[in-house]
Structure formats: C-alpha cells, structure tokens
Amino acid sequence: MVTIKDVARKANVSTATVSRILNNQTGYSEQTRETVMKVIEELSYKPNAVARSLISRNTQTIGVLFPNVSSMLSSEILQGIEEVAHHYGSSVIVCHTASDGIRTNKYLHLLHEKRVDGLIFVSETLRDEYYEKIKTMNVPLVLISTMSYKHQVPYVKVDDRHASYTATKYLIENGHTKIGMISGNKKDPIAGAPRIQGFQDALSESSSLSDSSTNVIFQNGFTFQDGKEGALKLLQQSPDITGIVAASDEIAIGAMSSLHHMGKKVPDDLSIIGYDNLTTSEMVIPPLTTIAQPFVEMGANASEMIFEMLRNGTHQVQSRIMRHQLIERESVNKQ
Incomplete structure (x- = not known):
C-alpha cells in the first residue's frame, strides 16, 4: 500500500508538506503543489479520508444547495464549482432543496453531520433560519446568484x-x-x-x-x-x-x-x-x-472563494459582481 511517506520521498518534500497540500493549507509554492499532485496520481495514492479529517479537521468536501438541480443553469454553475474543487483535491455534495424550507433545513443538518469544509448556496433567499443554522456549522459560506442585505455573506452574481x-x-x-x-x-x-x-x-x-x-x-x-x-x-x-x-x-x-x-x-x-x-x-x-x-465562471469563482477562506482562516472575502453580456442572435427585428 502506498503511504504518504512514499509520496514525500518521490516528490522530494517532507510528509508535512504533502499533508499541507492535501488539506489546502499554506506554506508551499504552486510548483511544489503541482509536483506532489503529479506524484500522487502516478502512485495512485489514496489518503485515508477519515484519518485525515480527524487530524486536520477537514473532510475535503463542499456542500452545494440548489433549488433545482435539473436546470441547465444549475449544471453550468456546478461545472465551475467542481472544476475548482477537483483542483484542490475536494469533492462536492449536491443537495436539491426545491426551494423548500423543510428540505433545506434537513440538508443543512445532513451537511453539518458530514462536517463539510464549506457551503455554497445558490439562487435562493438566505432566510434567517438558514443563516443561524450555518453559523453553528462555523464554515465558510458563499452565495451564487443571490445576496443578503441583512447578513454579511460574500456572493457571486451579476447585476x-x-x-x-x-x-x-x-x-x-x-x-x-x-x-x-x-x-x-x-x-x-x-x-x-x-x-x-x-x-x-x-x-x-x-x-x-x-x-x-x-x-x-x-x-x-x-x-x-x-x-x-x-x-x-x-x-x-x-x-x-x-x-x-x-x-x-x-x-x-x-x-x-x-x-x-x-x-x-x-x-x-x-x-x-x-x-x-x-x-x-x-x-x-x-x-x-x-x-x-457566466454561470461556469460564477461557480468557479464561488469555489475559489471558499478555498481562499479556508486557507486564510476567515469567513469573509470580497464579493464579486460578474459581467453580463448581450448575445445577439436572430430573435430581435431591427425596425
């Protein structure tokens, strides 16, 4: 069985560096991260997720709550989220709330039990009850295609x-x-x-x-x-x-x-x-x-914001207003 020591030896770094990279911590260069991730892939190293989460208190998972997972809008946002999460070695748990308060609270309880590292809340009003529940989870939260005037939560959306x-x-x-x-x-x-x-x-x-x-x-x-x-x-x-x-x-x-x-x-x-x-x-x-x-970019930006907050140990980053664009096709007659 391949161990973390095998990865460290072949990448010519310490086991502590490999651990920091696996847990998205700071203290290494991007070149070192790429080298270690390449070795992990070559050796087919599978870190013990349970043991790693007990040590680092990270589970390498992000929870994403969608009101409608079947829409094309949701699929494009999720694509962006997953691309970035994969880059950082994390997985995504997707929850379909159907804009239903009972179901949303149920999923928040589930994600709390799963000890997710962060939450992304998509295209739905952040009710007080959701916000208070998420506060008890003590994890970074980013909103997509929504915002809250009442609660100071970072968001990604267009105007x-x-x-x-x-x-x-x-x-x-x-x-x-x-x-x-x-x-x-x-x-x-x-x-x-x-x-x-x-x-x-x-x-x-x-x-x-x-x-x-x-x-x-x-x-x-x-x-x-x-x-x-x-x-x-x-x-x-x-x-x-x-x-x-x-x-x-x-x-x-x-x-x-x-x-x-x-x-x-x-x-x-x-x-x-x-x-x-x-x-x-x-x-x-x-x-x-x-x-x-730009739904894919919006998802990617939100995911990047989660990992930035995890690295910096904060729950606040700068919100981002994405640029909309007029796409001219054939459904408008120029009179």
Missing part, C-alpha cells in the same frame, strides 16, 4: 437590474417603442424585482415609452410554462406591442411557443430577448438573442 436594463435598451435602440415584459415573481427580491426595475429604468429614460412600464406580466417563476402563459396574458393586455423582454430564457422560449401556436412569427411579428444564455437559446428557431450570465 440583475443592470442586465435587464441592457436587454430593454437593446430593443429600444432597435426601434421598438411598444415593449412588454414577462417577469418572474415580483416579490422575489433576487431575480424578480431587480429585473422588473431594470426594465422600467430603461423605459423611463424616454418619455415616449413611459406608459410601457405598465406592460408587465408577473408570473410565479421563470419556467417554460410561465412563458407560455405570460405571452398569452401580455398580448391580451397589450396587443400592439412589438417587443418582449423575458426574465429568463425559459420564459422566452415558452413565449415563442405560444406565439407560434397563435400564428405569429419571431421576429417578424414580435421580437423577443431572453435572459441567461442557456444552451437551448442557441437551439430554438430562430436562435434567441439574450443576456448571458
């Missing part, structure tokens, strides 16, 4: 208000003067209200468009079905609109489905711009113009 403003402004700059929006839940402080506000900000800059700020259909979520239903409601309310801002790509694609069944063509009869730049936005006909969130 949703600005991104929605960018989407609306794009329609205006392409000659659209009658614009509507299909939003998520207006009571959602994370992705609902800010995107609605960004839409209204862009419209308010032009006096000729100020009345359009009422052309908002509030849905419960950001799903394909919300888009199908929202498009029908919006056109009943405002049949003369020429452009739609959708609060997500799924909403946009659902709206396109309804428009197709109504005999309306995109973008000839109605232009649509989405939000997220999911893989499916390139697959629909016509390909969807949208606002891109």
Whole structure:
C-alpha cells in the first residue's frame, strides 16, 4: 500500500508538506503543489479520508444547495464549482432543496453531520433560519446568484437590474417603442424585482415609452410554462406591442411557443430577448438573442472563494459582481 511517506520521498518534500497540500493549507509554492499532485496520481495514492479529517479537521468536501438541480443553469454553475474543487483535491455534495424550507433545513443538518469544509448556496433567499443554522456549522459560506442585505455573506452574481436594463435598451435602440415584459415573481427580491426595475429604468429614460412600464406580466417563476402563459396574458393586455423582454430564457422560449401556436412569427411579428444564455437559446428557431450570465465562471469563482477562506482562516472575502453580456442572435427585428 502506498503511504504518504512514499509520496514525500518521490516528490522530494517532507510528509508535512504533502499533508499541507492535501488539506489546502499554506506554506508551499504552486510548483511544489503541482509536483506532489503529479506524484500522487502516478502512485495512485489514496489518503485515508477519515484519518485525515480527524487530524486536520477537514473532510475535503463542499456542500452545494440548489433549488433545482435539473436546470441547465444549475449544471453550468456546478461545472465551475467542481472544476475548482477537483483542483484542490475536494469533492462536492449536491443537495436539491426545491426551494423548500423543510428540505433545506434537513440538508443543512445532513451537511453539518458530514462536517463539510464549506457551503455554497445558490439562487435562493438566505432566510434567517438558514443563516443561524450555518453559523453553528462555523464554515465558510458563499452565495451564487443571490445576496443578503441583512447578513454579511460574500456572493457571486451579476447585476440583475443592470442586465435587464441592457436587454430593454437593446430593443429600444432597435426601434421598438411598444415593449412588454414577462417577469418572474415580483416579490422575489433576487431575480424578480431587480429585473422588473431594470426594465422600467430603461423605459423611463424616454418619455415616449413611459406608459410601457405598465406592460408587465408577473408570473410565479421563470419556467417554460410561465412563458407560455405570460405571452398569452401580455398580448391580451397589450396587443400592439412589438417587443418582449423575458426574465429568463425559459420564459422566452415558452413565449415563442405560444406565439407560434397563435400564428405569429419571431421576429417578424414580435421580437423577443431572453435572459441567461442557456444552451437551448442557441437551439430554438430562430436562435434567441439574450443576456448571458457566466454561470461556469460564477461557480468557479464561488469555489475559489471558499478555498481562499479556508486557507486564510476567515469567513469573509470580497464579493464579486460578474459581467453580463448581450448575445445577439436572430430573435430581435431591427425596425
């Protein structure tokens, strides 16, 4: 059986250095880390995780809580998280909360029992009860696609208000003067209200468009079905609109489905711009113009922040606002 001494001998370092590298501690160069990790791979060294965790108090695991693990958004974020975690020799435990308080508390209890080294909380409001539970765990916490004004927790997200403003402004700059929006839940402080506000900000800059700020259909979520239903409601309310801002790509694609069944063509009869730049936005006909969130980078950044806090022995790092990007495709008619 290969031991830590065998790794140290072949890498020409001390066993203490190998241990520090395995436990993401400081005191070595990046070149030394790469050498040791290469030797570990060559020798197929499998450190005893239980023994190592008892000594270092680290389990080399990170807990990630998603409201919806099946969405493409979640899969891209998870890709970024896992790439960085793998780089540092850690594993990821994924929990599907379904935005349910009971299930979230249950998973937090489980992750506490598993003694995870850090937590990443994705796209959901950080309730007081969650925060208090996590405080008892005494581990680093990073939020993705959400933030908390009340609790000083580092986060990684885009500026949703600005991104929605960018989407609306794009329609205006392409000659659209009658614009509507299909939003998520207006009571959602994370992705609902800010995107609605960004839409209204862009419209308010032009006096000729100020009345359009009422052309908002509030849905419960950001799903394909919300888009199908929202498009029908919006056109009943405002049949003369020429452009739609959708609060997500799924909403946009659902709206396109309804428009197709109504005999309306995109973008000839109605232009649509989405939000997220999911893989499916390139697959629909016509390909969807949208606002891109760098989900893989967001996951990677959050994971890096966890390991930075573990190295430095702190629970605070600088939050990061990621840059959104307008992706031009074929769903917006330039009038």
